[in-house]
Structure formats: C-alpha cells, structure tokens
Amino acid sequence: MNRNTTIALNFIAVIFTISIGFFTAAQAQENATAPKLPEGMTGSTTDDPRSHLPSGLYDAGEASxxxxxxxxxxxPAAFQLGTDDVNSARVKETLGSLGVSDPKMIPEAQRLVFAQLAFANSDMAFQGNHLFMGNFYGVNIYDVSNPAHAKLLTSMVCAGGQGDVSVYKNLMFMSVEMPNGRLDCGTQGFAPVPGATGGPAADKDRFRGVRIFDISDIQKPKQVGAVQTCRGSHTHTLVTDPKDKNNVYIYVSGTSFVRPGEELAGCSDGNPEKNQNISRFSIDVIKVPVAAPEKAAIIASPRIFGDEKTGKINALTNGGSHEGNGKPADTDQCHDITAYSEIGLAAGACSGNGILLDIKDPANPKRIEAVNDKNYAYWHSATFSNDGKKVVFTDEWGGGLGARCRATDPNVWGADAIFNLKDNKLDFVSYYKMPAAQGDSENCVAHNGSLIPVPGRDIKVQAWYQGGISIVDFTDPKKPFEIAYFDRGPVDPNILILGGSWSAYWYNGNIYSSEISRGLDILELTPSKYLSQNEIDAAKSVRVNELNVQNQQKIVFPKSMAVTKAYIDQLERAKTVSPERIASLREDVRKAENSKMNQVEIDRLFDVVSDLKSNSKTAKTDIGSAQ
Structure with missing residues (x-):
C-alpha cells in the first residue's frame, strides 16, 4: 500500500470512525484473496446453508x-444513497458533506462503502409500541403494535452519525460523532477545505455530542438539548439511579479524534505522559434533569483507564493483539458500556480491554476490574446474564467493514468471549462465533445483541452484520452453542457493499434487526429441538414498557403456567427427572388448566416444578451435543 493511500485512509478514519476498523477493512478489501488460516486455528464451516446464498439487495437468498x-x-428514500455508481454526483456530494474535498483521496474500492455509511442504519431503542431506529442520517420511528404489519410513523433527518438512540419517558437521546453534525440538524455539513489532509477546521455551528429530543409528539420530535463533547459520542448509555427519579445519566463513549479547543473550549490532545488534561483516556458523564433537559450538562469525565496510585491516566493496554505488530497499545476509549443498575455494575468494552465499573453512584463510576485477551482486536460491547454471574463481551475485529467470518478467519477472532463474574472478578471461560463461513464480499464480525427471556436459560440473540442473526445458548459457559439463525446472501457477490444486521434485539415477543442497507427486519421464534413452544410462550409472557439494551434491566418471570410448562420441557430435555415424573407433572398442568385453578394453586404447582429445576443438573442444558 503506497503512502498516499495510507494518508487518505487515515483521513477517512478520522472522518467516519465507525470504530477502529477502517484501515484494516480497506486492507481486507484491497487484498481480494482471503488470508491463510493461522497454524493450529480453526475457521468457520462452509458446510452450512448460510455459506452459499445468492446475492442481492432485496432479492438475496435466505436461510433460517x-x-x-x-x-x-x-x-425511506431519504435514508438511502440511491446509487451504486462510485463516480456519481451523489457520492461526490455525500463525501463532500463529510469534509472530503476530493473523492479521489479515497481509493475507488472503498469510496462507495464510505458514502453508504453516511446513510447506514445503526442502533435501536423501544418504548411502548414504538421502535426507534438510529441512522447516520437521522432517526426513523416505527409503530410495532402489530409486528407482522409494522409501519413507519416518523422520519427525522438529522445527520451526524452514528445516530445511536435511547429513550426515557418523553425524552430521546441521540449520539453524534461525525464532523458533518450541525447544531441545527442540517444536512449540508461543512465545506471541505481544499487539499486538507488533517481534521476539519473549527466551526461554531458544528455539533458532536449527545442530542436530546422531546418526543411527547411522536411524529414531531423537538430538539430541547444538545451537550457538546470533545470526541463526540460514538455510543452512549442511559443510566438510571434507583434513588433518584428526577435525573438520568448518560455515559458518553467517544472514539473519534479530539476536536480543537478553538471549536470547544477545554478540548486538547497530546502525549498522556506529558499532558494529564488531554481529552482522551476518559468517558463523559452527562446529568439530565428529566423535567428540564435543556439544563443537561457534563458533570464528570472519570479517568477509568488510570491508576490512582501512580496518577497515570493511561494505565491500561490491550496486552498485545494479533492486529498490527502485537505491541501493547494504550486503551483510551470505550466503545460501549452496558449498565446493570440492579447489581450496581457496568461492563465496559473499551478498545483494548473489558472492564467492570462500580456504578452504585452513577454520577461517579469507578473501575474495579480489567481484563484483556490476545485474540481480541477491539472490545466492542457487553451483555450480562440475567443473574449477573456471566458477561459476554464481543470483539469487532476489522471494525465492521471487513470480511471476518471466512473459512480462513480463526473462530476465536471477531468472536464473543464469555466470562464468569464472581466477587467483581472476571474469569474467561470460552469463545463463541457464528459458525457459518461467509464470503469475501460480506462484512461480518460480532456485533450488538440482547438476552431473550427464556426462564432457566441464558440465551442471547446477536447481530453479525452480513453474517446475519445468530441465537446462542450460553447457559453452560463452557459449551455455548447456536440454537437458531437467520441470514441473507451478500448485497453484492464481488464487491463488499456495507450491509447486514447492526443490532438484533428481543422486544416483547419478537426479534427486531436494524439492517444497515435494507431497513428493519422483524422475526419471530419457532420451536425446534433446541427450544420448545412452551419456552417461547414463556419468553413472550415477559413484557416491558421500555428497552434500552445498554441499560440492562433484570428480567422477572411471573409465576405462570407458561413458565411452569417451560421448566417441565427443560427437565425432560436434560433427562434429570424420570419420564414418569414428567408425565405426572404434565397431567397436573392439564388438570390445572382445565379446572381454572386460582393463583394460589398455580403458584404451588409453579414452586414444585421450580424446585425440581433448581435441584436438578439442568444448568448444563447439554442439548448442544447433537450439533
């Protein structure tokens, strides 16, 4: 790769910053042939229905x-690039709004991908019958009261990427990181500086941080607050305080370049050994008065990567990774933080490390644990098990723009890492990676997901970009296994066109996926040898009024016949109770349903089955041995 190409790619990395992967992704696309599988490692299997699907945008082959x-x-049309011509005026205009003075600064093979990113769907949030889908170009709000016939309610253009969203009561929060973000939500961006090879010039109208909207009128969101930050907001986490109903907190994760002090007072960058006040090596904590969101402001920028004893702000490194030359690199950012206020902890996926934060005082998060992994290139996101005894971290190797699920890609790179959590210590147990090999034109790596509330089991639905959606059972952390999937063929058979599932979340009975290039996918579970109809019904019985996945809520299962029947199915599957006992329990259930037992009697039957479940060895759920 020549020097001019490297400069151009580094510049684009500054401008787009989906994570850390642009340079790596560009290398992967320039090199048409897949790399050799490292000695001693295993890749994904090509013997899978998902591995050879026909391509297409809306007519791609599907497997499930x-x-x-x-x-x-x-x-919506306004949220699409609308062309696949790399030399079109539309591509030039889009790149220009992002500050690229000459499209030729970007290698032709990557030009279309980067232009498409400006219209990519991103993360989702839910409230009542509404789904809020973020996009690099704004937000789309859907009515999902009837999932099979969902409809678009509101399209709000407000450029700036990534557009990650969260909701709380009448407020919606939106992350803005890219330098085309404007205070007025305009789409014109800022005029590119001719011949520029560095960051954009300072501008008083630029906005990078967290926007706040009043969504009392769901069809007319109104911006009521805008909190500027030095690195923008790549993602954010809404954190509630059980002791304080008047305020919410936003943990801001910025992964982009530091803006100049001329644009936002107090921002600076440099060598952390020489300048302890630089705007890296921290997160920002925003306090939002719910009744007066216009007064939202940063109240702290904790040095969660530092060492209190030595005073160093850059005390964490990745320990050396398979990416680059393997030398340890400083951790100066979090990509995502998942808060679990019920247990007073948050799990941070922070570039070179997975960390634990004590958030009992949400205004002052403190790091209490940090781990790294030689097989991880970029710690991306985290999910707790419902009981808080496990944490699943993800690795976004390649930044989401590279083909990283090929048969020649190790199945421990770009994968999930499952840790046991005990006494605030993380202990690595195993990896999980979507098992089906994908092609050279399919961006694929571990991405966002959520728990599915099946009682008695730890089950996660997860997005893998163009690797589709995979559902994994990690009840036994030593033996995670796939129990369901949905996938399409590549958008294009020869060129890596950005696409696939950005986030796949369970919400009140269905799975929703923000498909980067296509739109909103809605799916439902169907019974199989790995998951019974009773278990699906039990999951559907859990309802919430609001879901922000990075603000993880404890799942509370009702004492219901649906949950009772799910437990009986699990006892039968695990073969820890005799067939005669299973038959007897099912007869008790049948009688209970026919006689319309009162709640006291239903509770008694539930308790009997629940005790059997707790005292059995069903935790192993070794139904994956057939795979």
Missing part, C-alpha cells in the same frame, strides 16, 4: 432455522 421472517420495512 428456529425463527421465521415476518417483515422487511425498507429504508
């Missing part, structure tokens, strides 16, 4: 197991 695709709502 254990779930049914109900609907695809295509992206």
């Amino acid at each position: 197991f254990g779930m049914k695709h109900l609907a695809l709502l295509k992206k």
Whole structure:
C-alpha cells in the first residue's frame, strides 16, 4: 500500500470512525484473496446453508432455522444513497458533506462503502409500541403494535452519525460523532477545505455530542438539548439511579479524534505522559434533569483507564493483539458500556480491554476490574446474564467493514468471549462465533445483541452484520452453542457493499434487526429441538414498557403456567427427572388448566416444578451435543 493511500485512509478514519476498523477493512478489501488460516486455528464451516446464498439487495437468498421472517420495512428514500455508481454526483456530494474535498483521496474500492455509511442504519431503542431506529442520517420511528404489519410513523433527518438512540419517558437521546453534525440538524455539513489532509477546521455551528429530543409528539420530535463533547459520542448509555427519579445519566463513549479547543473550549490532545488534561483516556458523564433537559450538562469525565496510585491516566493496554505488530497499545476509549443498575455494575468494552465499573453512584463510576485477551482486536460491547454471574463481551475485529467470518478467519477472532463474574472478578471461560463461513464480499464480525427471556436459560440473540442473526445458548459457559439463525446472501457477490444486521434485539415477543442497507427486519421464534413452544410462550409472557439494551434491566418471570410448562420441557430435555415424573407433572398442568385453578394453586404447582429445576443438573442444558 503506497503512502498516499495510507494518508487518505487515515483521513477517512478520522472522518467516519465507525470504530477502529477502517484501515484494516480497506486492507481486507484491497487484498481480494482471503488470508491463510493461522497454524493450529480453526475457521468457520462452509458446510452450512448460510455459506452459499445468492446475492442481492432485496432479492438475496435466505436461510433460517428456529425463527421465521415476518417483515422487511425498507429504508425511506431519504435514508438511502440511491446509487451504486462510485463516480456519481451523489457520492461526490455525500463525501463532500463529510469534509472530503476530493473523492479521489479515497481509493475507488472503498469510496462507495464510505458514502453508504453516511446513510447506514445503526442502533435501536423501544418504548411502548414504538421502535426507534438510529441512522447516520437521522432517526426513523416505527409503530410495532402489530409486528407482522409494522409501519413507519416518523422520519427525522438529522445527520451526524452514528445516530445511536435511547429513550426515557418523553425524552430521546441521540449520539453524534461525525464532523458533518450541525447544531441545527442540517444536512449540508461543512465545506471541505481544499487539499486538507488533517481534521476539519473549527466551526461554531458544528455539533458532536449527545442530542436530546422531546418526543411527547411522536411524529414531531423537538430538539430541547444538545451537550457538546470533545470526541463526540460514538455510543452512549442511559443510566438510571434507583434513588433518584428526577435525573438520568448518560455515559458518553467517544472514539473519534479530539476536536480543537478553538471549536470547544477545554478540548486538547497530546502525549498522556506529558499532558494529564488531554481529552482522551476518559468517558463523559452527562446529568439530565428529566423535567428540564435543556439544563443537561457534563458533570464528570472519570479517568477509568488510570491508576490512582501512580496518577497515570493511561494505565491500561490491550496486552498485545494479533492486529498490527502485537505491541501493547494504550486503551483510551470505550466503545460501549452496558449498565446493570440492579447489581450496581457496568461492563465496559473499551478498545483494548473489558472492564467492570462500580456504578452504585452513577454520577461517579469507578473501575474495579480489567481484563484483556490476545485474540481480541477491539472490545466492542457487553451483555450480562440475567443473574449477573456471566458477561459476554464481543470483539469487532476489522471494525465492521471487513470480511471476518471466512473459512480462513480463526473462530476465536471477531468472536464473543464469555466470562464468569464472581466477587467483581472476571474469569474467561470460552469463545463463541457464528459458525457459518461467509464470503469475501460480506462484512461480518460480532456485533450488538440482547438476552431473550427464556426462564432457566441464558440465551442471547446477536447481530453479525452480513453474517446475519445468530441465537446462542450460553447457559453452560463452557459449551455455548447456536440454537437458531437467520441470514441473507451478500448485497453484492464481488464487491463488499456495507450491509447486514447492526443490532438484533428481543422486544416483547419478537426479534427486531436494524439492517444497515435494507431497513428493519422483524422475526419471530419457532420451536425446534433446541427450544420448545412452551419456552417461547414463556419468553413472550415477559413484557416491558421500555428497552434500552445498554441499560440492562433484570428480567422477572411471573409465576405462570407458561413458565411452569417451560421448566417441565427443560427437565425432560436434560433427562434429570424420570419420564414418569414428567408425565405426572404434565397431567397436573392439564388438570390445572382445565379446572381454572386460582393463583394460589398455580403458584404451588409453579414452586414444585421450580424446585425440581433448581435441584436438578439442568444448568448444563447439554442439548448442544447433537450439533
């Protein structure tokens, strides 16, 4: 790769910053042939229905197991690039709004991908019958009261990427990181500086941080607050304080370049050994008065990567990774933080490390644990098990723009890492990676997901970009295994066109996926040898009014016949109770349903089955041995 190409790619990395992966992704696309599998490692299997699907945007081949695709709502026209011509005026205009003075600064093979990113779907949030889908170009709000016939309610153009969203009561929060973000939500960006090879010039109208909207009128969101930050907001986490109903807190994770002090007072960068006041090596904590969101402001920028004893702000490194030359690199950012206020902890996926934060005082998070992994290139996101005894971290090797699920890609790179959590210590147990090999034109790596509330089991639905959606059972952390999936063929058979599932989340009975290039996918679970109809019904019985996945809520299962029947199915599957006892329990259930037992009697039957479940060895759920 020549020097001019390297400069151009580094500049684009500054401008786009989806994570850390642009340079790596560009290398992967320039090198048409897949790399050799490292000695002693295993890659994904090509013997899978997902591995050879026909390509297409809306007519790609599909493969599924254990779930049914109900609907695809295509992206609104305003949220699409609308061309696949790399030399079109539309591509030039889009790149120009991002500060690229000459499209030729970007290698032609990557130009279209980067332009498409400006219209990519991103993360989601839920409230009542509404789904809020972030996009690098704004937000789309859907009515999902009837999931199979969901409809678009509101499209709000407000450029700036990534557009990650969260909701709380009448407020919606939105992350803005890219330098085309404007205070007025305009789409014109800022005029590129001719011949510029560094960051954009300072401008008083630029906005990078967290926007706050009043969504009392769901069809007319109104911006009521805008908190500027030095690195923008790549993602954010909404954190509630059980002791304080008047305020919420936003943990801001910025992964981009530091803006100049001329644009935002107090911002600076440099060598952390010489300047302890630089705007890296921290997160920002915003306090939002719920009744007066216009007064939202940063109240702290904790040095969660530092060492209190030595005073160093850059005390964490990745320990050396398979990426680059393997030398340890400083951790100066979090990509995502998942807060679990019920247990007073947050798990941070922070570039070179997975960390634990004590958030009992949400205004002052403190790091209490940090781990790294030689197989991890970029710690991306985290999910707790419902009981808080496990944490699943993800590795976004390649930044989401590279083909990283090929048969020649190790299945411990770009994967999930499952840790046991005990006494505030993380102990690595195993990896999980979506098992089906993908092609050279399919961006694929571990990405965002959420728990599915099946009682008695730890189950996670997860997005893998163009690797589709995979559902993993990690009840036994030593033996995680796939129980369901949905996938499409690549957008293009030869060129890596950005696409696939950014986030796949369970919400009140269905799975919703923000498909980067296509729109909103809606799916439902179907019974299989790995998941019974009773277990699905039990999961559907859990309802919430609001879901921000990075603000993890404890799942509380009702004492219901649905949960009772799910437990009986699990006892039978695990073979820890005799067939005669299973038959007797099912007869008790049948009688209970026919006689319309009162709640006291239902509770008694539930307790009997629950005790059997707790005293059995079903935790192993060794139904994956057939795979």
